[in-house]
Structures are given as structure tokens and as C-alpha cells.
Amino acid sequence: MKAHVGKDDLITALREIVGPSGMLEGDDVQARYPGYFMDRIAATVIVRPASTEEVSRVMALCNEHGQAVVTQGGMSGWVRGTQTEPDDLILSLERMHAIEEIDPVNRTVTVQAGVILQTLQEAVERFQLVFPLDLGGRGSCQLGGNASTNAGGLRVIRYGMMRQLVLGVEAVMADGTVVSSLNKMIKNNAGYDIKQLFLGTEGTLGIVTRLVLRLYEQPLSSNSCMVALTDFTKVADFLRFMDRSLGGMLSAFEVLDRDFYTINTAAGRHRPPLDGSYPYFVLLESLGYDQERDAQHFENILNHALEQGLIEDAVLPRSEAERESLWAIREDLEHILTDIKPFQAFDVSLPIGTMEAYMAEVRTLVSSRWPSSKICFLGHVGDGNLHIAIGSGSDRSADIRAVEECVYQPLQSVGGSVSAEHGIGLEKKDFLQISRSATEIDLMRRLKTTLDPKSILNPGKVFDITGEGVR
Amino acid sequence: MKAHVGKDDLITALREIVGPSGMLEGDDVQARYPGYFMDRIAATVIVRPASTEEVSRVMALCNEHGQAVVTQGGMSGWVRGTQTEPDDLILSLERMHAIEEIDPVNRTVTVQAGVILQTLQEAVERFQLVFPLDLGGRGSCQLGGNASTNAGGLRVIRYGMMRQLVLGVEAVMADGTVVSSLNKMIKNNAGYDIKQLFLGTEGTLGIVTRLVLRLYEQPLSSNSCMVALTDFTKVADFLRFMDRSLGGMLSAFEVLDRDFYTINTAAGRHRPPLDGSYPYFVLLESLGYDQERDAQHFENILNHALEQGLIEDAVLPRSEAERESLWAIREDLEHILTDIKPFQAFDVSLPIGTMEAYMAEVRTLVSSRWPSSKICFLGHVGDGNLHIAIGSGSDRSADIRAVEECVYQPLQSVGGSVSAEHGIGLEKKDFLQISRSATEIDLMRRLKTTLDPKSILNPGKVFDITGEGVR
Numbered sequence: 021m022k023a024h025v026g027k028d029d030l031i032t033a034l035r036e037i038v039g040p041s042g043m044l045e046g047d048d049v050q051a052r053y054p055g056y057f058m059d060r061i062a063a064t065v066i067v068r069p070a071s072t073e074e075v076s077r078v079m080a081l082c083n084e085h086g087q088a089v090v091t092q093g094g095m096s097g098w099v100r101g102t103q104t105e106p107d108d109l110i111l112s113l114e115r116m117h118a119i120e121e122i123d124p125v126n127r128t129v130t131v132q133a134g135v136i137l138q139t140l141q142e143a144v145e146r147f148q149l150v151f152p153l154d155l156g157g158r159g160s161c162q163l164g165g166n167a168s169t170n171a172g173g174l175r176v177i178r179y180g181m182m183r184q185l186v187l188g189v190e191a192v193m194a195d196g197t198v199v200s201s202l203n204k205m206i207k208n209n210a211g212y213d214i215k216q217l218f219l220g221t222e223g224t225l226g227i228v229t230r231l232v233l234r235l236y237e238q239p240l241s242s243n244s245c246m247v248a249l250t251d252f253t254k255v256a257d258f259l260r261f262m263d264r265s266l267g268g269m270l271s272a273f274e275v276l277d278r279d280f281y282t283i284n285t286a287a288g289r290h291r292p293p294l295d296g297s298y299p300y301f302v303l304l305e306s307l308g309y310d311q312e313r314d315a316q317h318f319e320n321i322l323n324h325a326l327e328q329g330l331i332e333d334a335v336l337p338r339s340e341a342e343r344e345s346l347w348a349i350r351e352d353l354e355h356i357l358t359d360i361k362p363f364q365a366f367d368v369s370l371p372i373g374t375m376e377a378y379m380a381e382v383r384t385l386v387s388s389r390w391p392s393s394k395i396c397f398l399g400h401v402g403d404g405n406l407h408i409a410i411g412s413g414s415d416r417s418a419d420i421r422a423v424e425e426c427v428y429q430p431l432q433s434v435g436g437s438v439s440a441e442h443g444i445g446l447e448k449k450d451f452l453q454i455s456r457s458a459t460e461i462d463l464m465r466r467l468k469t470t471l472d473p474k475s476i477l478n479p480g481k482v483f484d485i486t487g488e489g490v491r
Numbered sequence: 492m493k494a495h496v497g498k499d500d501l502i503t504a505l506r507e508i509v510g511p512s513g514m515l516e517g518d519d520v521q522a523r524y525p526g527y528f529m530d531r532i533a534a535t536v537i538v539r540p541a542s543t544e545e546v547s548r549v550m551a552l553c554n555e556h557g558q559a560v561v562t563q564g565g566m567s568g569w570v571r572g573t574q575t576e577p578d579d580l581i582l583s584l585e586r587m588h589a590i591e592e593i594d595p596v597n598r599t600v601t602v603q604a605g606v607i608l609q610t611l612q613e614a615v616e617r618f619q620l621v622f623p624l625d626l627g628g629r630g631s632c633q634l635g636g637n638a639s640t641n642a643g644g645l646r647v648i649r650y651g652m653m654r655q656l657v658l659g660v661e662a663v664m665a666d667g668t669v670v671s672s673l674n675k676m677i678k679n680n681a682g683y684d685i686k687q688l689f690l691g692t693e694g695t696l697g698i699v700t701r702l703v704l705r706l707y708e709q710p711l712s713s714n715s716c717m718v719a720l721t722d723f724t725k726v727a728d729f730l731r732f733m734d735r736s737l738g739g740m741l742s743a744f745e746v747l748d749r750d751f752y753t754i755n756t757a758a759g760r761h762r763p764p765l766d767g768s769y770p771y772f773v774l775l776e777s778l779g780y781d782q783e784r785d786a787q788h789f790e791n792i793l794n795h796a797l798e799q800g801l802i803e804d805a806v807l808p809r810s811e812a813e814r815e816s817l818w819a820i821r822e823d824l825e826h827i828l829t830d831i832k833p834f835q836a837f838d839v840s841l842p843i844g845t846m847e848a849y850m851a852e853v854r855t856l857v858s859s860r861w862p863s864s865k866i867c868f869l870g871h872v873g874d875g876n877l878h879i880a881i882g883s884g885s886d887r888s889a890d891i892r893a894v895e896e897c898v899y900q901p902l903q904s905v906g907g908s909v910s911a912e913h914g915i916g917l918e919k920k921d922f923l924q925i926s927r928s929a930t931e932i933d934l935m936r937r938l939k940t941t942l943d944p945k946s947i948l949n950p951g952k953v954f955d956i957t958g959e960g961v962r
Contacts, residue, residue: 125842172678201927207875209641210926210927219684313788404675436676439681463685467941470941471937
């Protein structure tokens, strides 16, 4: 690495490319939000190119100098995928925030990478279209980051993850080469699907500068409910029953376990809509085409589910306010963060049939070691995704690590993933080999060394490149 | 290439790996179906391993010998992606045809690559599940081929292409390395999505040996209709209207132009359900949850579309026989093949808003050069996909080529693709650069040379590797 050699010259040259307003240094860098689980920004310079061409010139120069580059988006990631070292250069695409084209006939939108998710969501509304990706960070996360991390969120069961929503990508590679693969079609089998190299690879193979995204028709109806169930087998059966009965309209299927429900419906918090003694609660959403018809059908099939004994109780909101208060029980993480200490959050996925035994195993491993620990589960079960919050009561680093092992180790035998949607970053790097074989990781390394031979793009994230002079 | 050096020794060694029943030679090879647009099988040996381990050993040996290997599946491809040279070795996975696990709770199935699509479709029915990929070759195509070519077909608008339906892949690389990435979850962001290397790359980066596929709930209702429209703008508006009004249930949206409709409804062929003077016809399918409710809703919204002047006429089948005869007008290619000579078929995609002008341009280019030519269009318009049949009247190779240029050249300015779903193979290799930039193709080459340095996997397909000793 030559990062420290001629750094001043490099900075000067970069300033010539992006102009004075394109550079942030010193206090301007330190004043910025460092991201979850990161105390401070270690790097001292942020380069903010205003065009793809500037990104290309910046990268060509950095590659020549062996300068490590960490691309930062809205900083809403949970795995320290954007953490920096003092010598790193931060690249931000925040000045590239144009929505370049909304094509309502083709139902696509072309955006620069710095566009904020919520801005896009709002911009397409007037065409009676939706961009269906939705997640907690919507107000700050950028679409380039969403693409680079293959973001998921609340409606994956219906619309898929970012990988399914991105039709085309423009990216800048380590050496400054611009790869323009801005396809606008749902079907395109003309050669390798190059864009896959830049989706979900966390900025390690290229910098996403532009995207073509798929839009969907705005739903004309929305129905939600919360139900209570007596065991996990019924949760899985109820998922199938509702998915079949809703014929394509199911858009969210969120499972809350009793512990999660109890924390959020304790006295003085959210009003409990259902008796809190059941082991599982499901919050479900259906998006359809006709409010009256769909509401009636929704109620009918819930009655069927009650009659068949699939579910024990159900509550249907009768107003928007009631709907919001139901969803607040799932979305409010404030009390979880208060009650579960030290807060450790996990985002795993595994086959649905193995979930119940897995949850029991994690509970046993954790509670046997830390008898006063707290644990709760929240799952996008329709996608095989469980979020787990654990507070062992100890913030010793050995205990933090041991809790991680309790969560990750049991995934290996069931073919589970240590990261369903958050990615690997630095946070989960040590556990990647639980979900991925040595052969797979070796293949990732081969891609990395082929496309970024000096390892300057977000080095050290996801996995280590062994070898001299590179992280 | 050392393919001719010690070939006999290689064959002997391969026979030791796969056993006598694993090898086909001479007449046994020549007796097999050579595939569309291919007169004969040029290669003389077919190796048929019975396990992934055998595939691995075969490949390790072939790699050592620099022996070119062409993997063949059900031979239903349309782009000569499985064509062989005399010195090539054919690899067939037809003996690996086990459906290894159907997991109705997780709604996944694990199959070996040689399983025939229709066999799988039928096997999952008893679990009230469907594998939604469907295409004309269902009775012969193999899932390994479907994955390697990212097959699409009739219901892409609802369920996506093979890329969206494959959750996990096991593949054997050029040097025999087995990459097992048999993920069963919808969400998995643990590192790079390795399986993308083997999806849609036409057997040039690895041999797919096993797949985990996503299953969907069996629809409980089906409604179809055929409508007539006066112009293409209305076709696009009608697509949006129906997609919105059907709230997730739209499963097929096929456009037939007047020429296609006229050929198939001529006297003595299919009975015309609608007046044949309209320029466009749409055949539409909706899969839902309740036959009675959905049929009523379907009829209501079609009436709305008529009242709004979106469509001019509509016919709703009142029986399964009527439904089948409607679909036969679209699916029957026999008369198209009879009337359009010499038959040249195309499979392009382009943004919907550019389709009308594109169709007009192709018509003009073709008819001005070959005044007695015939041309018709059939589109999965919901996916941006047009199939075009052209008969210029001349089978001179210069004319064949000139017709191809008339179809492909106008795609460049609208960002269209020379292959929506059929792939590139040999057939479209010369036109790849119309849809892909030099940078993209260079990136494809870098992946190829990294993962298959001797270029033994389906060499010469999709693009050429420049350099000595390799195709």
C-alpha cells in the first residue's frame, strides 16, 4: 500500500477533480454521523464527486496510488460495512442525487446512487406507482447503498430484495473503468448478468453510480391483522394458508414471539391488542385491488383460519390509527433497546422447518450460560429471516463474542445464514465461514483479486484477502 | 488445446470414472436429437456421470488434458448453445435426475440438474405447490439447462425468470472444484452471491449439478381472456390497468399482432374469437384464490376497460375447452412455420415505450428490401419481450444475415437486448455488441479467463476469448 506516500499530492489532485465543494476534511468529516456501532469516523477526507466521470477519475487516481476507498451512503447499515481506517479515503455519492427519469409506461426509474430511498418512494407516487423496497432507514439510506448491500426489508415476500428490483447498474471499478449496464428490461439474456457483481458485494468490487429500478403498480387496498398462535408449526401452516388464500396479495408476514410482544405491550407502552400469553403473534399485511372486496375476503379467510384452529385469536384494525398502533408494536424498538442489555442484534436466515428447534437451541445456549439474560425473536418468517435481540447482562467482550457464537454456531448444521439482509461488513466477517464453504470464500477472493487487484475498494470488508500489502 | 493428444487415453480414463453405461460413442451419439438449427452432433463421445463427484473427476481430467466440454441438457435451446465441434466432449447430466427433497414447509425443492421441468412440475402438485417456470420445452428441457440459460417463459411477469426461482446452486468448475451453494432461503446476504456465476452463463463458467428451487402456492383460480385493441399505446395502458386492477394476480400478458392472429385464424385453422381487423390482440391470464369471486371481478374490470375505451372487444372463455382454444391461437406455431419462409425467429427485449416505433422500423426495413416478405410479432409485452417471425422469401445466407441486421440494429439506440430469454450461444454471438458495451464484454472475458483459464467449458459460446489456443 502506498496510501501514506504522497497523500498530500493525492488530496490536491482529487480536489482538482471534484472542486473545493467536493472535498470535506477535518471537522467537517468528524461532525458527520459515524454510523451504527461505530464511535467515530477514522478517515479524515471525504471526496464527493458530482458525476460518474468524476468518480471514474477519482478511482483511477486512487488505484494508481494504491489508496483505499470506502464508499459511504446513508450510514444506516448495521454491520460496520462503511467503517474506516485513518488512511482510508471516504467516497460519498451524496451530490449525485438526481432522479434522472421516471418512465411510467415501462414502469422503471433511473436514479443516481445518492438518491434517498424515501425521496424516490415519494417521487413515483404521482404516477400511481410504487418502489416497493421499504425499511426503517428509508429517510436516510441511499439507493446506491441499498443496491450494494442487496437490501431487503418489510415486503420481500411479495416484491423480493434489491437484487430483484434492480434492472440495470452503472458502476465504477477499482481502476476507474465505468461499466454501464443500465438495462431497462425485465428480461435480458444477452451475455453474463454483469450487474450481479455490484449487487450485495458491499462496495468491494465496484462503486454503484446509477441504477435502473423496477416500479410496481400502487396497490388499491391494504389490509392488516394481528393473530395469536399456539405453536410454531401453526405459524408455518398459517403462512401457507394465507399465502394461498390471498393469491399473490400477501405482502408482509412478521412473527413476534411472546418475549418481544411482552416487552412492547408492558404497562405504559403499547396497548396489548391480544392476550399476551400466546407464544407467537403474527402481523400480516395484504395489498390488493379493491378495499371493500379485499377487506371482506380478508375477514372471511381469517374466520376460516380460526375455525380450522390454525390461529387462536385475531384482531383487525378498523381505522388507520388502529392499523398504525398494531404495526407500532412490531416497529418500535425503543423498549427492546431499553430492556435488553447490552443490546446485541442478529439477522439470520434458515429454512422455516428448522426455525423452532433453532430458536429453542439458542434460548438454551444463552440462558444456561447467562441465567439472567433476555432474548426475543422477531421474524420476517415468510422470507426465512429471524431477527434476534439478546442481552446477556454482561458487556465484557468475551461474553459479547460468546453470545455471537451461541447464535451463529447452530446455523451451520441447518444450512442457515449468519446474515439474511444486513450483510457481513466487519461485524460478521469472523462468522462468514459458518454459512459459506472454504470453496465459496475462495471463489469470492478470486473475484475480488481479479476485479480489484490492489484491494483498494472497501478493503477488509466481508472477507480478508490473504497476501502481502493488502487487508 | 491438447484435445487430440492422447484422446484415447482420456476416453479410457473417463470410462473408468463413469463406468461403461456412463459413456456413449459412435452411433449411440449420432442417433440422438441434435437440437434446433443443428444438423448433426459433431462430437463423438457423450459422458454421462451419475453423481457430482463423477462430474468433478471428469472435469479435473478434462482440465488437465485441455479437453473442451460441452454440457447438453434437454436440447430445447434456440441459439445453438450446445453445438459441438468434432473434438469436443459432450457431458450430459441425464443420469442425475433425482428430485432429492421436496420441503413443503419451506416451499423449496432440491433437484439434480438432469430432472426434466415437467417431471418437477408434476411432482410438487400433491403438496398444493407449483414450480412456476413454464415454457414450450417443458417435456424435455432439464432444470440444469433452465438454470444455465436463465429460462423465462410464460409467467415471468408474475414469478420472474429462473434467476428469481433458483435459491441455491451446486456447480462443478472447469478444474473439477465443486462449489456447493445450496442455499434454501429467500434472504441470504452472507458474502457474494456465488450462484449468479452459474445462472444464465450458458455453461461457460461451470456445470450446474444441483439446484434448490423456490416453490409457490398452487393458485386456486384461473381466468383468461382475449381482447382486441386499436393501437399500441392502449396495449401499454391496458397492461398497467389490468396489473393494477388485478392486484398481484396477473400472470400472463401476451400480445399478438394482426399478422400473427391472421395466420393462425385463417380458414381451416383456429376459429377466430374476435374480428380480425384490429391491429393488436392481448391474451391475458390471472391466477388467484377464489374461482367465483375472481371470475366476477375479472369480468367487471374488463367491462371497465371497454367502457373507458381501452379495449374494443373481449372474449371470455366459458369452459376449459374454450380457454384452451384461445391459448392455442397463441401457442400454435405450426402455421407460422408453414406460412413464413424461410422461418427466422427472434427474441428481443426493449422498453415498452419504444416498442411501437421499433416494430414499425423493423417492418419498414424488411419490407422495403424484400417486398414479398412476411413478418409477425408475438410479445410477452409485460416483460418487455418481443418474439418476431420473419420470412424474407430468400434463404441465401446473405439475406438471412441481412434480416438479422434489420432486427438487431435498431435495438442499439433504444437500449434493447438481442436476447430476452433464449441466450446468445453461437446464434447471436456476432450481435452481442449491439446490446453490450466493449467494457461489459471485456468484463465477461475476465470472469471467463479467471474461472476457466484453459477455456474448456463450452468454448466459443456467448463471446470469443481472444488469445492463442483458445476459441
